[in-house]
Amino acid sequence: MDDTERGRATDGVGDATTVREGDPDELVAVMRVFDAGLLEADAGEVRDRLAAGDCLVAEASGRVVGALALDGDYIDAVAASPSRRGRGVGTRLVRAALDRRGRLVADFDEGVRPFYEALGFDIEERDGGDGRGDGERRFRGVLRDE
Incomplete structure (x- = not known):
């Protein structure tokens, strides 16, 4: 099994990105990603999604570089940090959400x-x-x- 099959991928500059369920303690980091993506995400709703296990994050070098919030099978928001756009972060988040739903x-x-x-x-x-x-x-x- 390679890194991609384990939820890890390399973004072209050698930095491994992991997609996993977000933690409620990561609310600020997730909101920063959504805000940078110019998304109108409500912090209370994102907090609820994190608590329910319905928010996925992409992590690289110990920091959140992407996030996806689900409401059932509906994608409420998906975004990648500006420095990570075009590197497959959003794609990995959507694929992981599809695997779940x-x-x-x-x-x-x-x-x-x-x-x-x-x-x-x-x-x-x-x-x-x-x-x-x-x-x-x-x-x-x-x-x-x-």
Whole structure:
């Protein structure tokens, strides 16, 4: 079994990244990752996800470099630290969540659509009735473990 099969992967600069269940004591670190990703994550909800075991973190060199919060099979938030973007951190988080749930659903805007497409999500455009009023196109994606 190689490092990738154990939940570890090397990001191209020799730094091993591990995906694991987040710990409630990591709330601040997880919120920093979400904030850096410009996500509107509620700290109380993230704390609840961490306590319930529904938040995964990517760790490298002893620090949280990515996080994914689940609500059932729905991805509430997923982000990687700016210095780790484009290195597969988000992909590893989504794959680990899929292994746990067997099916994932995500709502997202056009800017991150390529990320979800690359992961194999079946994507449909939403009708825009999300009440945001910003005119940005919204999408829903579904990924099944097949």
